[in-house]
């Protein structure tokens with residue numbers, strides 16, 4: 001260790017003499033030593049980048065992913081496209097949510113192609129599951145990215161879209177959480193959809209902030225979820241899960257249900273203004289949904305991100321631009337001198 005400490009100040013000749021080697025050989029040893037250090041560092045760096053697959057999703061301190069929820073969805077990952085199975089209510093919910101998203105987006109597009117009304121729109125479907133909502137949005141012409149933290153859900157979604165060559169080009173699926181891609185996709189999407197997802201996340205505030213960040217200014221956020229009321233406890237948990245078996249037991253936790261007021265209280269400070277909150281009611285006998293004024297069980301919400309830039313131009317540079325303009329006008333308008341002085 002003494003040699004190592006003194007190595008930088010040890011003269012080359014003295015070292016050669018101490019080690020009883022020729023200067024040429026010393027140069028070779030030195031090159032080898034540096035090379036081996038470099039290899040060790042690059043190996044250590046590469047090791048740091050490797051993550052165990054089962055820790056990938058839950059390693060960040062700001063994850064919104066609840067591992068117990070993930071287990072529930074993992075078990076059901078092969079059932080997404082069974083129209084009579086556990087996800088039957090989500091299949092029939094498309095009758096309401098697809099037109100809800102389409103019509104609200106169409107208000108923002110002046111001209112649209114018949115047959116492909118959402119053409120040119122970039123949509124992020126967060127918590128896409130097996131792609132039940134992603135596919136119809138792709139069929140309407142949008143470019144859709146569907147993300148879900150459950151790998152098996154994404155595999156099911158990939159397999160299903162591959163049956164349709166048109167969808168194969170318009171839809172991209174990724175197994176990840178929103179917070180993992182928030183930086184790389186900041187202000188990318190015209191619309192973000194989180195349908196039946198917010199009642200499954202932990203840290204709702206972080207989740208909604210991420211939704212806001214990936215939206216372009218004036219972009220739309222669509223959420224469908226379950227209200228936090230006594231009625232939603234009675235019907236959403238006791239009746240649906242424990243009596244009628246419409247959804248598997250343990251799918252929902254009442255504490256995680258979100259009221260429209262709570263949603264709005266998080267969205268507004270993040271620059272999203274809620275435009276619509278519409279009640280949705282499910283008839284377990286017919287298996288169909290319909291719109292209702294009653295939002296005490298299920299509801300759909302549409303919020304729009306403000307146009308104002310999140311990072312305003314620094315006042316200094318605005319002043320410089322104004323001053324330049326005044327200087328340019330100094331010969332033509334006499335009052336400009338006074339203005340420039342100010």
Ligand SMILES: C[S@@+](CC[C@H](N)C(=O)[O-])C[C@H]1O[C@@H](n2cnc3c(N)ncnc32)[C@H](O)[C@@H]1O
Pocket residue numbers: 064065066069070073090126127128129130131132133147148149150153177178194195196197200201202
């Ligand atoms: C009830 S399913 C809804 C699936 C799909 N949106 C639909 O309506 O057909 C909820 C989905 O949210 C996903 N999920 C759970 N926690 C999530 C989180 N923190 N971020 C994104 N997705 C999540 C689950 O893996 C599951 O696929």
